[in-house]
Amino acid sequence: MKERGNFGSKIGIVLATAGSAVGLGNVWRFPYMAGENGGAAFILIYIGCIVLLGIPGMISEFIVGRHAQANAARAYDKLSGGRPWKYVGYLGILTATIILGFYAVVAGWCLQYLFASVAGHLQGDADYVQRYFSDFSSHPVKPTLWGVSFVLITHLVVVRGVRHGIERASKLLMPVLFLLLLVLVAASCMLPGAGKGIEFLLKPDFSKLSGNVLLEALGQAFFSISLGTACLCTYASYFTRTTRLLPAAGQIVAIDTLIAILSGLMIFPAAFSVGVNPDSGPALIFITLPNVFQQAFSSIPAVGYVVSILFYALLVFAALTSTISMHEIGTAFFTEERSLPRRKSAWVITVVASVICIFCSLSVGACPEIQLMGNSLMDFCDKLTANFMLPTGAILTCLFVGWYIPKQVVHDEFTNYGTTGTRLFAVFLFAVRYVCPLCVSLIFLHQLGVL
Numbered sequence: 001m002k003e004r005g006n007f008g009s010k011i012g013i014v015l016a017t018a019g020s021a022v023g024l025g026n027v028w029r030f031p032y033m034a035g036e037n038g039g040a041a042f043i044l045i046y047i048g049c050i051v052l053l054g055i056p057g058m059i060s061e062f063i064v065g066r067h068a069q070a071n072a073a074r075a076y077d078k079l080s081g082g083r084p085w086k087y088v089g090y091l092g093i094l095t096a097t098i099i100l101g102f103y104a105v106v107a108g109w110c111l112q113y114l115f116a117s118v119a120g121h122l123q124g125d126a127d128y129v130q131r132y133f134s135d136f137s138s139h140p141v142k143p144t145l146w147g148v149s150f151v152l153i154t155h156l157v158v159v160r161g162v163r164h165g166i167e168r169a170s171k172l173l174m175p176v177l178f179l180l181l182l183v184l185v186a187a188s189c190m191l192p193g194a195g196k197g198i199e200f201l202l203k204p205d206f207s208k209l210s211g212n213v214l215l216e217a218l219g220q221a222f223f224s225i226s227l228g229t230a231c232l233c234t235y236a237s238y239f240t241r242t243t244r245l246l247p248a249a250g251q252i253v254a255i256d257t258l259i260a261i262l263s264g265l266m267i268f269p270a271a272f273s274v275g276v277n278p279d280s281g282p283a284l285i286f287i288t289l290p291n292v293f294q295q296a297f298s299s300i301p302a303v304g305y306v307v308s309i310l311f312y313a314l315l316v317f318a319a320l321t322s323t324i325s326m327h328e329i330g331t332a333f334f335t336e337e338r339s340l341p342r343r344k345s346a347w348v349i350t351v352v353a354s355v356i357c358i359f360c361s362l363s364v365g366a367c368p369e370i371q372l373m374g375n376s377l378m379d380f381c382d383k384l385t386a387n388f389m390l391p392t393g394a395i396l397t398c399l400f401v402g403w404y405i406p407k408q409v410v411h412d413e414f415t416n417y418g419t420t421g422t423r424l425f426a427v428f429l430f431a432v433r434y435v436c437p438l439c440v441s442l443i444f445l446h447q448l449g450v451l
Contacts, residue, residue: 005162019321031264049221065236072230092230101356107319108147140366194269228393402433
């Protein structure tokens with residue numbers, strides 16, 4: 001068998017894996033949830049949830065992937081001795097491919113808006129901007145072409161391999177993403193009245209705290225770092241044996257959280273400076289914010305033009321770091337399990353994801369009759385993965401690592417064979433066995449509306 005690729009540096013490991021976690025949800029979902037659920041109080045709870053659930057859950061997938069040095073399906077199969085646990089890996093691969101398909105729809109919108117910003121097509125009053133998004137999203141061809149184009153861009157990175165494709169792209173995309181974010185934060189925070197937006201995000205409002213807020217923070221921690229998709233397992237299979245898993249996990253969640261908070265500092269000051277209360281979802285990114293940028297920088301239109309371009313470039317980069325990781329999960333599977341060349345394996349995932357993307361795009365645009373169980377195909381895929389597949393994969397992984405894999409194997413991987421973190425192993429094992437399954441179960445019930 002051809003030797004597997006691996007990451008060539010520690011910074012490559014951290015940036016690539018952090019990139020898999022950083023996505024569109026960091027830019028709009030986290031800031032919105034923080035602002036609506038107590039600001040800094042929500043952020044503190046979120047950080048606590050990351051410690052309780054995120055880091056142990058991430059390390060669990062790291063252990064499976066690095067120990068097996070194989071794609072997700074083979075990793076679970078190898079560590080279980082051929083038992084049915086192997087289907088946890090298959091579930092992760094299927095979940096990631098479905099998410100890649102419908103995620104590419106919104107990523108394609110971002111790509112189109114980047115080009116529209118460059119061309120100056122987003123200039124106009126609020127009604128014009130709203131009509132622009134409505135006309136574009138309902139067009140029978142344009143959204144699907146942009147979505148498929150995004151899948152193809154992802155393909156071009158993945159097909160080059162781990163070190164020359166994924167790692168090299170991450171080393172470029174993540175610093176540029178961070179730099180763009182800092183520039184936009186600075187521009188936003190210097191606007192008149194920006195202080196209200198900063199206060200909205202960062203001033204604790206403990207009166208808003210409730211059980212529901214705790215569950216929302218827990219869910220955000222879970223989805224933010226891609227638990228349950230087999231992404232972390234797949235990337236960990238490219239880690240070197242000297243990679244220290246606990247520090248790597250800590251660095252990754254720190255980057256993810258920092259970018260989410262900075263995104264809030266980019267959005268809320270600009271919105272409050274023009275008296276706009278930002279809402280969530282596509283409306284924020286594609287309708288509200290274009291208006292905000294125009295109004296906030298109305299005295300210097302050229303600055304508003306540049307800010308709009310930088311913002312959508314930021315969204316494209318954030319989306320691309322995520323789609324690369326989701327694509328690689330399936331590509332690695334077909335390369336190793338079906339003995340296909342990487343190029344052909346990548347094309348399998350590209351074609352499947354493109355088909356899903358096309359039908360999901362049409363279901364929320366030109367062909368709303370494309371439905372499953374009373375939902376548009378895109379909403380159905382979203383709910384299927386978020387409400388069922390992701391929590392199931394995460395719970396099974398925690399049970400697998402906490403109770404099935406020999407304790408000595410888990411200890412050796414966690415501590416790098418006794419060289420680091422030995423005192424924290426018992427804490428990690430307790431979290432994986434009891435805390436993480438409980439937390440994910442609560443998220444599952446909350447997603448279903450039971451809690």
